[in-house]
Amino acid sequence: MNVIVCQLVVAAALTLGAGTAAAAPVPDQTATTVTVNFAAKTVKSGTSVTFAGKVDPASAARTVWLQRNDAGAWRTIGTARTARAAYKVTIKPAKVRTDRYRVVAPGTAKANTGISRTTTVTVRAATVVRGNPKAFAFMYPGRARWNPCTPIGYRVNLTQATSGALTDVKGALARITAVNGLRFAYRGTTNVMPGGRNDTYPGDTQLVVAWGRPGKDTSVIPVGAAGQGGGSTSSVYTRSGTTAWQVVEGYAVLNSTMRFAPGFGAGPKTGLQGTRGQLLMHEIGHAVGLGHPKIKDKWEIMYPTMTRKPAVYGKGDQVGLRALGTGAGCLYARDPSRPS
Incomplete structure (x- = not known):
């Protein structure tokens, strides 16, 4: 599977979560890049989906937010702390639908806010297995x-x-x-x-x-x-x-x-x-x-x-x-x- 890594630098104010606005970046702060090693996926309801990538700069551990776009608004649905610049956030989407996700690294005193590219996850209904476990026979x-x-x-x-x-x-x-x-x-x-x-x-x-x-x-x-x-x-x-x-x-x-x-x-x-x-x-x-x-x-x-x-x-x-x-x-x- 080819994995596309996208680095996007945020250079303007943006909505980070429900009702939370980011302050305008400080000119002398370091720009932040956030990568997400993730290709669009189709999964069954209740299956674990992991978003992983890196945050730069990461001289110290930083918090990242996994956000989902709900009706045009980005909502934070999971968080993680980086370790040696790397992060990993796992969720189990249940609703049968297609959603857009992104990963955000909120700004710090030394670095601006960074945001990853947007990716999608399509959730399908889990297969229902029915029947009687004794209802089988052998052919030969x-x-x-x-x-x-x-x-x-x-x-x-x-x-x-x-x-x-x-x-x-x-x-x-x-x-x-x-x-x-x-x-x-x-x-x-x-x-x-x-x-x-x-x-x-x-x-x-x-x-x-x-x-x-x-x-x-x-x-x-x-x-x-x-x-x-x-x-x-x-x-x-x-x-x-x-x-x-x-x-x-x-x-x-x-x-x-x-x-x-x-x-x-x-x-x-x-x-x-x-x-x-x-x-x-x-x-x-x-x-x-x-x-x-x-x-x-x-x-x-x-x-x-x-x-x-x-x-x-x-x-x-x-x-x-x-x-x-x-x-x-x-x-x-x-x-x-x-x-x-």
Whole structure:
């Protein structure tokens, strides 16, 4: 991340806080510069945000004020003391909105007032995770899972996809990574169609996401279904030498004749329910190792029916995904507990 540092010298009276005015600078005082090492950010409500920088001159500790612009007026919302010219102020903004901030070093007997550049913070609503933590199931016998210690190479067949599909694929995979730590490596686009005429994966690819017509382009999607996800497994070992099952090749194929709303929002109130993001999270969830839960909880992404809801893995989904992630340990083709 490129960090822009701006130094701005104040050479006139200014409003420092609510109802507080700065006196005009004294000509023989030293000019003050205040830097803030901060780029514009977007954070979730309640997340800590830290403003840091330096004040010059700082032969002795100085107070700095963090100010927020409220309806055109600058309000002091936090303070700190410098140490060796450096300062740090941390806040936890809660309201969902975009605000402007600046850092002010009030004048002293020897130095004028200084003010930093203005920066912004956008606060979004924190994700609400709903559902039943027991509402999950595993897709494959033996609780087969991917090896979490190697990246999963994937390609996307966009031939019949609509605009923004690749962004949604990457977004769905990022949501899995956020829950269980599995790593996915994008290898590019492909003409491979799981269950179609060309279903041989390139050597660097273990997962293919595609769009196709059921019964015409692919045989893996049942007629009338929105999509299908799955894969193949192989016998492997855990670090202790116990036999386990590993997913070695996976797919998620979506019905190209069904056009869902893009993104990961709640989706439309009429027509096809849910979103493309929700469908991708569901079908790739199968490829990763999750099945349809026996407990019918509509807040779970692995619920067998698309519903109108934000595309967020539910509590049950997350329990299942974590059991299939990095916490389960590496998998090995050969028994590592035996001498080679």
